Amino acid sequence: MKDHDDTLTNALNAVAREKIMVPDGLREKTMNLIQSPATQSRRVFPYAVAMVFMINMLISIIFGGILFLIRPITLFEWIIIGSVYSTVNVFLYVVTFINYEKIQNMLHAYSKGGF
Amino acid sequence: MDEKLVIKQCLNGRNEYFEPLVSKYEQPLYRYCLHLCNDRNDAMDLFQETWLKAVSKIHRYDDNHLFKTWLFSIATNEYRDRYRRAMRRRPYNLFFSNADDKSLVMNRMESTEKQPDATLEEKEFQSLVKAEVGRLKWDYRTVVVLHYFEEMGLREISTVLNIPVGTVKSRLYYARGLLKTRMEMIL
Numbered sequence: 110m111k112d113h114d115d116t117l118t119n120a121l122n123a124v125a126r127e128k129i130m131v132p133d134g135l136r137e138k139t140m141n142l143i144q145s146p147a148t149q150s151r152r153v154f155p156y157a158v159a160m161v162f163m164i165n166m167l168i169s170i171i172f173g174g175i176l177f178l179i180r181p182i183t184l185f186e187w188i189i190i191g192s193v194y195s196t197v198n199v200f201l202y203v204v205t206f207i208n209y210e211k212i213q214n215m216l217h218a219y220s221k222g223g224f
Numbered sequence: 225m226d227e228k229l230v231i232k233q234c235l236n237g238r239n240e241y242f243e244p245l246v247s248k249y250e251q252p253l254y255r256y257c258l259h260l261c262n263d264r265n266d267a268m269d270l271f272q273e274t275w276l277k278a279v280s281k282i283h284r285y286d287d288n289h290l291f292k293t294w295l296f297s298i299a300t301n302e303y304r305d306r307y308r309r310a311m312r313r314r315p316y317n318l319f320f321s322n323a324d325d326k327s328l329v330m331n332r333m334e335s336t337e338k339q340p341d342a343t344l345e346e347k348e349f350q351s352l353v354k355a356e357v358g359r360l361k362w363d364y365r366t367v368v369v370l371h372y373f374e375e376m377g378l379r380e381i382s383t384v385l386n387i388p389v390g391t392v393k394s395r396l397y398y399a400r401g402l403l404k405t406r407m408e409m410i411l
Binding site for chain 2: 120121123124127135138142143
């Protein structure tokens, strides 16, 4: 039993000592992938969604509060409000994607203990 | 290379700063991926996917841990997800797939080339052990690969896999038992 144990350990150690060559060009291919625009957007996407979602919630609360206090609104007013709301949303998404580095740094600084 | 400085620059969103890190960890990470996947193409895919994940999650890196440990934990999680997906697609058996047969031949060829002084029997046995490790379930395989092939300690493995040290020990013990039983059947 002990012999089998030693043989297995020796074989596992021998496999560990085997030299494995990294395929040519793997590093370059990986760097190209890392620097591709698709990777950049993948990196920013969660922040963009989270930020816009939070701002949306804030706007909804403020808007809803004001409308509730004033009076019932007409269909035309609903359309105007909806258009403004959508435009603001698109604007927020664009701004967030453009400034993803700043937002990421800001969140990173916050996660490390304040700005 | 000051690794902490490089990581700080990467945190600023400059992806080109990853190059020194990719260069430094290319060999150990690729070796780990190859030992897990037993197939070169799969290992290359896993390697690249690990780096892409590392780039997108670099802000989550805790500098109290080694970068290598963090990188290996990403690779392990990605490998686990792939393994589970593969098992769902081929629930009948992953052990006797073409990839495993191919890797067995490849391993044998590599062993013959790279260790001219080892005897044929030893090389055969090493290839068999390697193939058997490749046939273990993913959780046992990762522990064996990290402990024996990557020469990591129990504590480091527990950090990579995010499990208690006791679980690492028990998985290692069980995996060794499985390997020994299979070896005894073969020999």
